[in-house]
Amino acid sequence: MAAPAWPAQKTFTGRAFDACTAPSLAAMKAWNTGYYGGAAVYIGGKNRGCAQPNLTASWVKSVNSLGWKLIPLYVGAQPPCQKSANPEKFTTANAASVGVANANDAVAKASALGMKPGSPVYLDIEPYDIADKACNDAVLTYVRSFTKTLRAKTYRAGFYGFSSSSAKAVATAADRTDLPGNLWYALWDKQETTVADWPWNPKLYTDHSRAHQYMVNSKETRGDHTITVDRNTWDAPVAIVG
Numbered sequence: 254m255a256a257p258a259w260p261a262q263k264t265f266t267g268r269a270f271d272a273c274t275a276p277s278l279a280a281m282k283a284w285n286t287g288y289y290g291g292a293a294v295y296i297g298g299k300n301r302g303c304a305q306p307n308l309t310a311s312w313v314k315s316v317n318s319l320g321w322k323l324i325p326l327y328v329g330a331q332p333p334c335q336k337s338a339n340p341e342k343f344t345t346a347n348a349a350s351v352g353v354a355n356a357n358d359a360v361a362k363a364s365a366l367g368m369k370p371g372s373p374v375y376l377d378i379e380p381y382d383i384a385d386k387a388c389n390d391a392v393l394t395y396v397r398s399f400t401k402t403l404r405a406k407t408y409r410a411g412f413y414g415f416s417s418s419s420a421k422a423v424a425t426a427a428d429r430t431d432l433p434g435n436l437w438y439a440l441w442d443k444q445e446t447t448v449a450d451w452p453w454n455p456k457l458y459t460d461h462s463r464a465h466q467y468m469v470n471s472k473e474t475r476g477d478h479t480i481t482v483d484r485n486t487w488d489a490p491v492a493i494v495g
Contacts, residue, residue, distance in 0.1 A: 259407060260371030264461045265291050265322035265491040268445075270482035271466070273303035281316050283476025291322040291487050297362035298328035298355070298377070299341040310367045317494040324464075324491055325363050325374050326413060329355040329399065332381040334388035345391040352398025359399075360406045368492040374403055375411035375437055378419040389422055396423060397431035409490050411435035413466075416452050424453040435489045437464035445486045464489045 269291030276284070281292070294308055295301045313323060330341040330351050343351040359374045376399055383389045400410040410433035414420030420438040436458045444450045447463040468484040 260369070260493060262371070262409065262461070262490045263322075263493050264489065266461070266488045267291060267486075269293060269322070269324060269464070269485040269487040270480075271324070271326065271485065272480050272482045275305055275308040275312065276478070276480055277307050278312055278315055280478040280480060281319065281321060283478040284480070285319050285321070286475055288475075290320070291324055291485070291491060292316070293324035293326050293375070293485070296325045296327055296366060296368075296374070297359060298330075300328040300331055300339045300377075302328070308366065310365065313366045313368065313492075313494055317492075322487075322491040323368070323494065324487070325359075325366075325368055325372060326377055327355070327359040327362070327374050328377045329359070330395065331379060332388050332392050334385045335379065335381045337379070343391065343395050345387055345394075348391045348395040349398040352395040353402045356399040356402035356406075360403065360408055363408065363492070367494055369494065370407035371409065372492040372494075373409035373411040373435055373490040375413045375435070376400075376433065377413045380415045380418040383418050383422045392419070392422055393426055393428075393432075396433065400433050401431045409434060411437060411489065413437040414439065416440040421452070424457060434458075435462045435464070437466065437485070437489065439466040439469075441467060441469055443468050445484075447486055447488050461488050461490070 267290040271293035275294045330343040331339045403410045412433040447465045464487045
């Protein structure tokens with residue numbers, strides 16, 4: 254059997270926001286001023302922090318028709334050494350199998366929302382102690398398993414993490430096998446760039462494969478709709494819809 258042909262990447266370059274809850278369609282219309290062109294949405298994961306009453310296939314279709322570029326974010330299982338309590342963590346023993354299960358769920362969630370093959374899914378890993386070798390090794394096992402499973406279903410693999418921990422672990426791993434091809438790094442320096450403050454090898458993630466969350470908890474109002482958002486500068490794949 255020949256491998257399936259990959260749809261062309263849909264790239265967005267510009268400003269994007271992420272909010273814990275996907276805004277209403279009315280808010281998305283009001284915010285469609287040209288300042289932001291992309292919006293990240295939490296499509297699933299047991300550790301997803303907010304309910305998503307607005308996030309439906311109909312909403313995705315409507316928002317896409319307005320010109321918004323959507324960024325699917327999946328809050329999967331978290332590292333075993335992470336301090337915070339989470340509904341789902343993996344262990345050193347089950348990291349690979351949980352990665353497969355989470356990736357299959359992420360694809361199902363993305364597909365149900367009308368985000369087609371060729372779309373990215375950005376896996377969210379929150380901060381942990383990367384100096385804990387056993388924990389860090391488990392994280393990389395989980396991430397590789399998630400990535401490999403996504404790709405087998407023709408979805409692009411992305412990763413959201415922190416420049417001091419989870420993103421650093423992925424960016425600095427000596428073995429690049431089955432690591433995500435797109436890196437969204439949280440570095441809250443208020444610099445709207447994916448280049449000037451890039452902390453790692455400048456040859457990595459250079460082909461429209463970087464995003465930078467540069468500011469958080471920004472309360473903003475557009476058209477009488479106020480939303481607290483995180484700000485991102487984007488140069489990476491977004492969902493293929495329609």
